[in-house]
Amino acid sequence: MASPKPNILVTRRLPETIEARMATLFETHVNEGDVTLTGDDIVEGLDGKDVLVCSITDRIDAELIARLPKSVRLIAQFGNGVDNIDIEAAWAAGLTVTNTPSVLTEDTADMAMMLMLALPRRLVEGTQMLVRDGVWAGWSPTSMLGHRLRGKALGIVGMGRIGTAVAQRAKAFGLNIHYFSRNRRPPGVEDPLEATYWHDLDAMIEAVDIISLHTPHTRETFHILSADRLKRMRPGSFVVNVSRPELVDEAAMLHEIECGHLSGAALDVFENRNGIDARLLALAEANKVVLTAHMASATLEARIEMGETVIVNIRAFMDGHQPPHRVLPESRHGRPSPA
Structure with a gap:
């Protein structure tokens, strides 16, 4: 019997083509209101889910990470920056974090x-x-x-x-x-x-x-x-x-x-x-x-490529492979370059 589809929570609306593709590959739950979710909303929405697909507007700090359901194993950031995620806390909790570099x-x-x-x-x-x-x-x-x-x-x-x-x-x-x-x-x-x-x-x-x-x-x-x-x-x-x-x-x-x-x-x-x-x-x-209103990556082409990268990361992880865009704590890969 085929394994059940990964169950994911997407905290913001994504381009229609990406949401449609996610719906065919995963049990996908999207924040239809497209407003920033509170920590309580995220924790409640992740009940029974495997993956959190978040963005820069979501504050995934140590306190929230400690409250995440045990079912959650992957935090897949829709974006290059991960300033909003406590990477060290995620690592300590055994969670994998990914992002979407290069496409922007x-x-x-x-x-x-x-x-x-x-x-x-x-x-x-x-x-x-x-x-x-x-x-x-x-x-x-x-x-x-x-x-x-x-x-x-x-x-x-x-x-x-x-x-x-x-x-x-x-x-x-x-x-x-x-x-x-x-x-x-x-x-x-x-x-x-x-x-x-x-x-x-x-x-x-x-x-x-x-x-x-x-x-x-x-x-x-x-x-x-x-x-x-x-x-x-x-x-x-x-x-x-x-x-x-x-x-x-x-x-x-x-x-x-x-x-x-x-x-x-x-x-x-x-x-x-x-x-x-x-x-x-x-x-x-x-x-x-x-x-300008944080528009540097605001092209349809970029946002679609970001979504595709999120999908690749989720599929690789759920198939038991190292996702291609894993983010590690600074202490795990040395001090990052200042430039």
Whole structure:
């Protein structure tokens, strides 16, 4: 007799094609309301289930992990980041955790490049001037003057898949590529980009016009762009972040923009656990900051690939194999690279 299908709880709505595929392979229970579930909701919903399919909006901390039904054996994250999951607690409880890396590279790099263009070319400001005011005085030689990117120095923090994809795009726009990473990239990566490697992040920060962050959030990278490093940045430079809000000391960054040291920031991620900082919103209103709603991976193609990766992880695990995208605690695979 064939074994019963794995029983899974999916905490958020996924693309229709993914939900339909999951329904054919698993006993699938989806949060139809598509709102963030409470810890109690998750624990109750997992009664008798084998797998939790969660996302970045679900807080899977040690306290919740301790309450999970004994039937649960796998936490399959729909997403690359696992900041919301206590990996150490899951490991101690004998749970396997997986994520969906690699599928977001191109879309995230596109978003970083768009933000890199939007701020110096005053794209949002120019749009709002027309839409909000409804009146345009017409073209003039001094109207809406921004700054060109060609010839500027871009400093990439984290030259992994996404950082390299950003560098490739930026090179095409004529930027000079600099990067900081724990390990230097091979000549096959560096040479086509004419990229300059820096082993000292502080030194690189002082030498570039734009800092773009592409490193995961770990103990080592928390506030990697610290108050001190923000002060070290060139006057008039700016920050691009499509990675994790925890990488930047947000309060310090806001101060450096408010006092005029930095020209601004372009952010797809920012601290919003207790609502968006009023100072950040004020700077956005003043067109010193461009904000987007965590959209870097928001393409249908990416979300479908993420769903397919979740399915592969679940099937491999339930078939008794090591899932291809298992996430281990830092102590189990050494200290992660800061970039």
